[in-house]
């Protein structure tokens with residue numbers, strides 16, 4: 001007898017499942033996708049969206065249409081609670097959906113509390129659509145006044161956002177000052193050579209780099225640093241790291257140290273075998289993984305296989321995280337900084353490689369929907 005698979009979140013790790021829904025429906029199963037938006041934006045191209053390398057239509061997947069075209073039901077809503085014993089997902093709208101098998105790809109958010117008091121002109125770098133909205137706002141604002149921009153967070157996202165703000169606002173009638181508050185060493189998880197290259201690239205763009213103090217409070221246009229100094233801002237971008245949503249904690253599901261759904265080798269919840277997950281929202285019991293899109297992408301085939309296997313009562317397959325991933329930073333000037341193992345490459349070729357990889361990923365899964373750019377709300 002057919003079963004009901006519910007996919008919660010149409011993120012990067014669910015792409016293969018979404019693309020192959022018809023393989024499940026043709027066997028008599030029912031599939032439902034729950035997502036707050038019919039579109040999902042590819043984070044790897046987010047900084048390029050801000051800087052103007054890409055239009056929104058080039059970086060979004062039409063997950064709602066993708067699901068419906070393949071025979072699934074699309075529910076535009078947000079999961080707020082899971083009842084694993086009653087096998088029910090509760091949604092923000094008040095509706096609920098029952099499942100036989102459910103899979104989570106609900107990603108992660110930038111935590112605002114306790115750092116931010118009031119959200120006026122504070123822009124978390126996720127969801128990625130924030131970056132496009134910021135682009136539109138900043139282009140309008142810089143027509144009439146000088147701008148003070150602060151980026152908080154010295155990881156890859158903070159570096160790419162700073163560099164792409166430079167790209168967006170250079171050569172405009174009014175001046176923009178960009179300050180990156182790294183809160184410690186810039187790109188601390190990378191080798192010295194990568195850090196040196198990134199530092200040079202940012203300083204060449206006249207981006208002010210603060211590596212000493214951490215931001216302690218963001219309030220009313222002022223960032224207060226741990227050394228008590230204050231910085232004024234017109235807009236502050238928050239790239240302070242990401243954590244899975246509170247969905248799993250609120251549902252009393254097993255979670256890892258980072259709050260993600262605790263899963264085993266099969267991307268399966270350690271306590272409730274009908275629940276699976278992928279991407280930033282999960283926490284691997286045996287091998288904690290960095291919250292990077294690369295792992296969400298690598299999980300795709302195994303997650304799809306295991307969801308189909310669970311529906312059909314056939315053996316599950318283990319997930320192998322694979323070799324160390326490659327990091328390529330988009331430095332806003334059509335140059336990239338590439339790092340993999342002991343290899344570091346700086347320049348145009350690195351950017352072209354990133355662009356090629358990202359476009360190839362989009363092409364594979366951007367199979368439905370219109371390619372125009374209606375509104376930044378979409």
Ligand SMILES: Cc1cc2nc3c(=O)[nH]c(=O)nc-3n(C[C@H](O)[C@H](O)[C@H](O)COP(=O)(O)OP(=O)(O)OC[C@H]3O[C@@H](n4cnc5c(N)ncnc54)[C@H](O)[C@@H]3O)c2cc1C
Nearest residue numbers: 009011012043044078079106107108279280291292293294
């Ligand atoms: C600026 C920036 C640049 C980055 N660049 C790179 C890069 O170049 N390479 C790389 O590997 N990583 C990069 N990352 C990391 C990357 O963002 C994440 O690792 C990646 O987005 C994880 O994918 P995901 O599908 O798990 O989550 P997400 O991309 O966050 O997708 C989650 C989806 O679930 C939906 N959702 C959320 N909550 C619910 C809910 N309760 N119910 C239903 N649906 C829900 C969301 O709307 C969204 O569509 C970058 C991050 C940032 C911020």
